[in-house]
Amino acid sequence: MTDYSHVPVMRDEVLAMLDIRPEGTYIDATVGLGGHSAAILALLGEKGRLLGIDRDEAALTLAAERLGNNRVTLKKAAFADLGDTAKENGIDACDGILLDLGVSMMQLKDHERGFSFQSEHELDMRMDKTQLTSAWHVVNEETEQELARIIYEYGEEPFSRRIARRIVAERKKQKIDTCVQLASIVASACGRRGKTHPATRTFQGLRIAVNREMEQLRSGLESAGALLNEGGRLCVLTYHSLEDRMVKHFMRDGVRDGRFALLTKKPVSACREEVVGNPAARSAKLRGVQRL
Numbered sequence: 001m002t003d004y005s006h007v008p009v010m011r012d013e014v015l016a017m018l019d020i021r022p023e024g025t026y027i028d029a030t031v032g033l034g035g036h037s038a039a040i041l042a043l044l045g046e047k048g049r050l051l052g053i054d055r056d057e058a059a060l061t062l063a064a065e066r067l068g069n070n071r072v073t074l075k076k077a078a079f080a081d082l083g084d085t086a087k088e089n090g091i092d093a094c095d096g097i098l099l100d101l102g103v104s105m106m107q108l109k110d111h112e113r114g115f116s117f118q119s120e121h122e123l124d125m126r127m128d129k130t131q132l133t134s135a136w137h138v139v140n141e142e143t144e145q146e147l148a149r150i151i152y153e154y155g156e157e158p159f160s161r162r163i164a165r166r167i168v169a170e171r172k173k174q175k176i177d178t179c180v181q182l183a184s185i186v187a188s189a190c191g192r193r194g195k196t197h198p199a200t201r202t203f204q205g206l207r208i209a210v211n212r213e214m215e216q217l218r219s220g221l222e223s224a225g226a227l228l229n230e231g232g233r234l235c236v237l238t239y240h241s242l243e244d245r246m247v248k249h250f251m252r253d254g255v256r257d258g259r260f261a262l263l264t265k266k267p268v269s270a271c272r273e274e275v276v277g278n279p280a281a282r283s284a285k286l287r288g289v290q291r292l
């Protein structure tokens, strides 16, 4: 039985920022397990409409179980294609869009998905299982230089070169198949520092590269901005500084061009109580704009 008791990150803050109108049309572009979508649906009236998209088929199956099909349409798509997906589903413009970035707990905790450095399974990390390139391909086939770039740029790992060099040396002896294998190679390359596992940043970098997360975000933000009605709102939850920086610049540029008004001068963070109950909320930042 799926556990639906988890409360989505900053649920109340997101709802307040979206300022849901009961008859409005909304898009949850990262529906995941449907936590935010359920909260939005609870505020929508008979005429209200919600389109939920995710590029993970497994997430959509669980979201469908949770949300039913009353006033919600669920579609498999990447949010970089938000504009086309909305139009294919009869939405030319909408009143609010939510992007809750990154991976879901379901993806992280399902070790067969190969996202976690504790997983004994094959390196994978694909949100969309139909995609051809997985983390295994990146780790075993990319050049040392490209691996170092990915780990430095997307993982913000200061020991990226040392780690990339070690990966390339190890894979010459034997393919690096599993997550735990890679985690121990990274740990041996840079040693343990502080409380977080030494492979945390490397795994983040690989996940971002495998799923082309920065490219997706750039296109997703543009498409979302173009879909909003006058007065419509875009809310984005980010979990690391690279994402937050891109969102901040996108929103700031939109304000400068006269397209948006800021709903948050500074990003909103989760309150202490929420972080204690849900560690995933610790690094979350919420930003929003309104279409002028």
Ligand SMILES: C[S@@+](CC[C@H](N)C(=O)[O-])C[C@H]1O[C@@H](n2cnc3c(N)ncnc32)[C@H](O)[C@@H]1O
Binding pocket: 008, 009, 029, 030, 031, 032, 033, 034, 035, 036, 037, 053, 054, 055, 056, 059, 077, 078, 079, 080, 100, 101, 102, 103, 104, 105, 127, 216, 217
């Ligand atoms: C943090 S979870 C969302 C959790 C959700 N808000 C909830 O309340 O259950 C992020 C979800 O976004 C999806 N996702 C990430 N990048 C995506 C993209 N570019 N296009 C579509 N879905 C994406 C992931 O598959 C994951 O299910």
